[in-house]
Amino acid sequence: MAYTKKEAFDVDTVALANLAKALSHPARIAILRLLAQRQSCICGDIVAELPLSQSTVSQHLKELKQAGLITGDIDGPRVCYCLNVKQWQIARTYFEKLFTDLNSCTSQNCC
Amino acid sequence: MAYTKKEAFDVDTVALANLAKALSHPARIAILRLLAQRQSCICGDIVAELPLSQSTVSQHLKELKQAGLITGDIDGPRVCYCLNVKQWQIARTYFEKLFTDLNSCTSQNCC
DNA sequence: AATATCAATCGTATATTTGCGATAAACAAT
DNA sequence: ATTGTTTATCGCAAATATACGATTGATATT
Numbered sequence: 001m002a003y004t005k006k007e008a009f010d011v012d013t014v015a016l017a018n019l020a021k022a023l024s025h026p027a028r029i030a031i032l033r034l035l036a037q038r039q040s041c042i043c044g045d046i047v048a049e050l051p052l053s054q055s056t057v058s059q060h061l062k063e064l065k066q067a068g069l070i071t072g073d074i075d076g077p078r079v080c081y082c083l084n085v086k087q088w089q090i091a092r093t094y095f096e097k098l099f100t101d102l103n104s105c106t107s108q109n110c111c
Numbered sequence: 112m113a114y115t116k117k118e119a120f121d122v123d124t125v126a127l128a129n130l131a132k133a134l135s136h137p138a139r140i141a142i143l144r145l146l147a148q149r150q151s152c153i154c155g156d157i158v159a160e161l162p163l164s165q166s167t168v169s170q171h172l173k174e175l176k177q178a179g180l181i182t183g184d185i186d187g188p189r190v191c192y193c194l195n196v197k198q199w200q201i202a203r204t205y206f207e208k209l210f211t212d213l214n215s216c217t218s219q220n221c222c
Numbered sequence: 223a224a225t226a227t228c229a230a231t232c233g234t235a236t237a238t239t240t241g242c243g244a245t246a247a248a249c250a251a252t
Numbered sequence: 253a254t255t256g257t258t259t260a261t262c263g264c265a266a267a268t269a270t271a272c273g274a275t276t277g278a279t280a281t282t
Contacts (some may be wrong), residue, residue, distance in 0.1 A: 004237085004270060008162035009137035017140055022215035025240085026120035029209070033124075036216040038197035045260060058236050058260060063239095077249040083216050092210045098140070099203045102259045105147040105194050115240065115267085136270085167271050173241060174269095188228050200226060219280045 016094045022067035027060050033082050043078040127205045133178035138163055138171050146194050154189040
């Protein structure tokens with residue numbers, strides 16, 4: 001019994017779902033906003049800004065990194081996290097395509 | 112030990128995260144596209160189109176309904192599902208605000 | 223009234239997510 | 253070399269998510 005039948009859906013749908021999943025936690029959105037807000041890239045200052053433990057924040061960062069939405073460059077003992085602009089443009093395109101597709105449904109047949 | 116510390120984040124962040132969570136499964140995105148594609152609203156035809164059981168599809172529909180993204184009107188023995196255009200506009204606004212905020216980070220200080 | 227159809231819900235199994243403390247790994251500075 | 257700082261990872265506990273079959277409830281149809 002598989003947890004998620006991702007194989008049964010087309011690649012673009014799965015890709016969008018994965019991007020949405022990366023955004024599906026308040027902490028991760030907060031992290032992204034922090035990274036955008038501060039001009040300089042942040043490492044562990046993120047931990048100080050969030051109401052979560054260091055290990056938990058590290059996990060969220062890992063997920064964002066796996067989704068390709070941020071990068072993490074090692075800088076001595078610290079790690080500098082930044083938004084990955086390229087991946088963000090891809091994500092934006094995915095979401096906007098979805099919104100456009102859904103907007104074409106303005107016929108209002110029944111509901 | 113709480114599952115998610117949603118209380119610790121501001122309302123808009125949680126709202127966006129919840130919308131993203133509704134989109135975080137391929138089946139739910141497929142359902143939304145189906146509803147947009149077909150001019151007429153679909154009830155259980157969705158089940159026929161998806162590689163999932165009736166009960167599983169019903170659960171996904173419930174989640175989309177709880178997120179306010181679709182409506183379900185009872186029509187005799189059937190149920191007619193439709194996109195909720197108003198909520199979709201709200202969702203679109205949330206996501207586009209995020210994208211705009213993140214785009215302001217083009218300083219490229221380190222990464 | 224009996225039957226058939228459709229969709230929601232229940233019960234259950236399994237996988238994943240979230241969260242934290244503790245530990246480990248990497249590096250800097252003494 | 254030792255120590256301190258920073259971050260990733262491990263191990264665990266609890267909550268959720270996904271999926272399905274079986275059942276229930278509602279409505280048509282006969």
